[in-house]
Amino acid sequence: MGSIKLHTISKKFGQRQVLHDINMEIQDGEFVVVVGPSGCGKSTLLRIVAGLESPSSGDLEFDGRAATHMPAHARNIGMVFQNYALYPHMTVFDNLAFGMTARKSSRQEIQQRISEVADLLEIGSLLKSKPGALSGGQRQRVAVGRALVRNPYMFLMDEPLSNLDALLRERMRVELRRLHDRVRIPTLYVTHDQTEAMTMADRIVVMRDGRILQVGTPDEVYSRPNSVFVAQFLGSPPMNLVRVERRSEASLVLEGSEGTAFPAPDGIRRATDSAWWMGFRPERIIRSHGGASGLAMTASIRAIETLGSRYHVHANWGRFPITWVTPEAPGLMPGSQVALTVSWNHVHWFHRDTEQRVPEDAALDFPVEAGGIR
Numbered sequence: 106m107g108s109i110k111l112h113t114i115s116k117k118f119g120q121r122q123v124l125h126d127i128n129m130e131i132q133d134g135e136f137v138v139v140v141g142p143s144g145c146g147k148s149t150l151l152r153i154v155a156g157l158e159s160p161s162s163g164d165l166e167f168d169g170r171a172a173t174h175m176p177a178h179a180r181n182i183g184m185v186f187q188n189y190a191l192y193p194h195m196t197v198f199d200n201l202a203f204g205m206t207a208r209k210s211s212r213q214e215i216q217q218r219i220s221e222v223a224d225l226l227e228i229g230s231l232l233k234s235k236p237g238a239l240s241g242g243q244r245q246r247v248a249v250g251r252a253l254v255r256n257p258y259m260f261l262m263d264e265p266l267s268n269l270d271a272l273l274r275e276r277m278r279v280e281l282r283r284l285h286d287r288v289r290i291p292t293l294y295v296t297h298d299q300t301e302a303m304t305m306a307d308r309i310v311v312m313r314d315g316r317i318l319q320v321g322t323p324d325e326v327y328s329r330p331n332s333v334f335v336a337q338f339l340g341s342p343p344m345n346l347v348r349v350e351r352r353s354e355a356s357l358v359l360e361g362s363e364g365t366a367f368p369a370p371d372g373i374r375r376a377t378d379s380a381w382w383m384g385f386r387p388e389r390i391i392r393s394h395g396g397a398s399g400l401a402m403t404a405s406i407r408a409i410e411t412l413g414s415r416y417h418v419h420a421n422w423g424r425f426p427i428t429w430v431t432p433e434a435p436g437l438m439p440g441s442q443v444a445l446t447v448s449w450n451h452v453h454w455f456h457r458d459t460e461q462r463v464p465e466d467a468a469l470d471f472p473v474e475a476g477g478i479r
Contacts, residue, residue: 109165114163116158116160124149126163129310135308138295138309139312140297142338148263155180156180182260183253184260189245193235196233196235197247200236200247205218219232226250241268259292262295264297282305319331327339333382345386346382346425349383351378359423367401383453384454388430392445393446399447401444404421404442404445405441406418406420406438414432416432416434
């Protein structure tokens with residue numbers, strides 16, 4: 106195996122530019138997930154790596170070798186698509202063997218390779234069946250097996266789980282990740298589902314409008330989003346975001362509110378801006394029980410969703426909607442008010458105009474006496 110590098114890859118269709126100077130690397134044995142909304146360019150990026158599209162500019166390298174103009178059939182890439190693209194008139198064995206047969210591999214080699222892959226994917230009992238007799242999860246495994254039998258240089262997966270129901274998607278996420286951990290083939294996986302990105306990736310690449318916004322491990326991107334978009338795109342429910350404005354040099358207040366002010370971190374005290382975005386994850390909110398330090402708020406409950414192991418409490422803080430995730434909701438009901446707190450360590454700050462993250466050293470540098478609202 107080896108690495109895959111993309112250097113300033115751009116792509117235009119006519120006058121419309123869909124990729125802007127993409128730089129990224131998939132290292133040997135790494136599982137990289139590209140995530141973003143529909144139309145952000147992630148599938149076009151995948152097709153360029155596969156050789157199904159040519160970049161308008163930029164270079165592609167496979168293990169240090171120039172691959173920009175390498176034909177698709179020479180790239181030895183295993184692709185798994187959103188639709189399984191199995192031949193309905195062929196058995197599972199023949200579907201798995203199709204690529205090797207086209208390359209004129211020996212019958213013995215085909216038998217041995219399919220036997221290994223069938224054992225790995227636990228589809229040995231299905232080899233004589235046709236796709237129409239298989240469940241969605243079984244078809245997905247056959248599609249993965251067809252890509253795997255050729256012992257590819259890398260895997261490319263284009264939203265392969267989107268046609269499955271929720272329970273089967275969850276199971277297949279685990280199976281695909283377990284398979285990757287065993288074969289260690291570098292994988293580029295494209296999805297719009299942030300849950301797939303968070304649960305499967307070694308690294309996440311967040312895209313929007315043909316540009317890479319952030320690259321990092323799931324924990325890095327989730328815990329330290331570098332923009333308002335990333336903060337809200339990753340996370341379910343998404344990060345709460347409210348606008349705050351300066352009341353004085355040392356204090357801030359919820360925009361449009363005459364309520365109690367709270368302390369500004371030192372970095373924001375020194376800034377010339379008059380307003381910011383402040384964010385906090387729904388699961389980082391706790392119910393105040395007196396003496397709790399941090400950002401305090403009084404919220405008015407609008408609705409409560411029961412999800413079995415937890416509750417999603419939808420409320421208003423001032424004129425801003427927020428969501429609170431809690432494992433228990435005693436005494437809570439729509440129309441009631443609840444006192445909530447978020448530790449300052451879990452509060453995120455973003456510039457109002459650029460929507461970019463305020464640096465950590467500035468955002469978290471609170472004065473010692475700022476234990477809560479004052």
